[in-house]
Amino acid sequence: MESENRRFFYCSCFSSENIFLSRYRLHVHFESHQQFRRDYQEVLRRCDCVTDSQIEDVIKEVSQEVERRQRLSVTSAERAAVIRDMYRPLHPHIYHLKESFLDPRFTQVVEYCRSSSATEQGLSNLLEEQPAPRVFRLPVFNRSFCEQLLEELEHFEMSAVPKGRPNTMNHHGVLLDELGFDEGFFTPLREQYLQPLTSLLYPEYGGGSLDSHKAFVVKYNMKEDLDLSYHYDNAEVTLNVSLGKDFKDGHLYFGDMRQVPLSDTECYEVEHRVTEGLLHRAQHMHGALPISSGQRWNLIMWMRASQERNTLCPMCNRKPTLVEGHGFADGFTATPTLCPTLPVC
Numbered sequence: 085m086e087s088e089n090r091r092f093f094y095c096s097c098f099s100s101e102n103i104f105l106s107r108y109r110l111h112v113h114f115e116s117h118q119q120f121r122r123d124y125q126e127v128l129r130r131c132d133c134v135t136d137s138q139i140e141d142v143i144k145e146v147s148q149e150v151e152r153r154q155r156l157s158v159t160s161a162e163r164a165a166v167i168r169d170m171y172r173p174l175h176p177h178i179y180h181l182k183e184s185f186l187d188p189r190f191t192q193v194v195e196y197c198r199s200s201s202a203t204e205q206g207l208s209n210l211l212e213e214q215p216a217p218r219v220f221r222l223p224v225f226n227r228s229f230c231e232q233l234l235e236e237l238e239h240f241e242m243s244a245v246p247k248g249r250p251n252t253m254n255h256h257g258v259l260l261d262e263l264g265f266d267e268g269f270f271t272p273l274r275e276q277y278l279q280p281l282t283s284l285l286y287p288e289y290g291g292g293s294l295d296s297h298k299a300f301v302v303k304y305n306m307k308e309d310l311d312l313s314y315h316y317d318n319a320e321v322t323l324n325v326s327l328g329k330d331f332k333d334g335h336l337y338f339g340d341m342r343q344v345p346l347s348d349t350e351c352y353e354v355e356h357r358v359t360e361g362l363l364h365r366a367q368h369m370h371g372a373l374p375i376s377s378g379q380r381w382n383l384i385m386w387m388r389a390s391q392e393r394n395t396l397c398p399m400c401n402r403k404p405t406l407v408e409g410h411g412f413a414d415g416f417t418a419t420p421t422l423c424p425t426l427p428v429c
């Protein structure tokens with residue numbers, strides 16, 4: 085596969101920007117204690133974080149997150165190696181994508197998109213009405229696959245192997261690359277099934293040139309995370325599939341693109357339906373309302389197009405400064421002008 089021979093990078097902003105303080109529902113930037121106090125003391129005061137020791141606690145939390153991110157590439161590769169050696173999958177066959185896992189209506193839609201006469205309008209006619217502007221609902225997996233995947237994830241959760249967490253905003257869930265799903269499952273799903281759709285739906289957002297992804301599962305339950313704050317994803321196009329289990333509420337809501345202020349934004353609420361996916365532009369702001377009972381597990385695939393990201397990192401809004409990573413890292417690549425000596429350029 086083309087992507088396996090390429091090297092992918094992070095942007096250096098990864099270790100200093102967009103650090104989420106869940107208690108205050110605030111994204112912050114951290115370079116030093118002085119800078120942090122200067123930039124956030126006032127904002128934090130308004131959130132009831134007033135005393136010196138409260139602010140010191142926040143600085144400690146942020147510094148730990150910075151250190152976690154600086155070590156992430158190495159710790160993630162170490163965890164993946166331990167999982168490969170020690171973890172015995174419950175359902176080994178689901179690690180390789182087969183058409184029998186997919187809803188036949190999904191494969192029909194993909195078939196249409198692969199034809200040379202396919203158009204965006206023709207595709208929209210095959211899909212349900214858009215639940216929010218440029219958000220598309222589609223059947224993806226069948227129920228039996230969703231159930232087996234959930235059983236696999238619960239089996240993994242109960243095992244003794246080390247586990248990472250999806251990102252700063254989601255505390256609970258599973259990183260599917262570390263579990264070994266990338267090569268046999270998500271790369272073919274992206275290349276053979278999703279890209280034919282995204283090239284028609286989001287050509288101006290890199291939908292036709294996706295070349296990497298980050299796939300993970302988020303989990304909400306009454307004793308852990310209930311909801312997810314308003315945010316955008318570090319990607320170009322996102323697929324979000326509801327896997328189950330039984331839950332009430334927890335709807336997604338979509339605003340506008342990240343450049344549009346919230347005050348100028350109309351929000352749309354979109355329900356999850358087990359086995360179905362929602363495709364959206366990754367930088368379309370969204371969040372998740374609290375569940376009111378049960379457990380909600382969703383498969384999230386942040387799909388990336390290096391051609392887009394290499395010119396502008398969506399997280400810092402600058403041309404990315406590349407930092408080595410393992411696997412797909414954050415989907416940036418070295419281009420001849422950025423790095424003339426690398427053989428992969």
Ligand SMILES: O=C(O)CCC(=O)C(=O)O
Nearest residue numbers: 302312317324372382384
């Ligand atoms: O909770 C969800 O379904 C959405 C998760 C999400 O937006 C994300 O992880 O980026």
Ligand SMILES: [Fe+2]
Nearest residue numbers: 315316317370
């Ligand atoms: Fe998201």
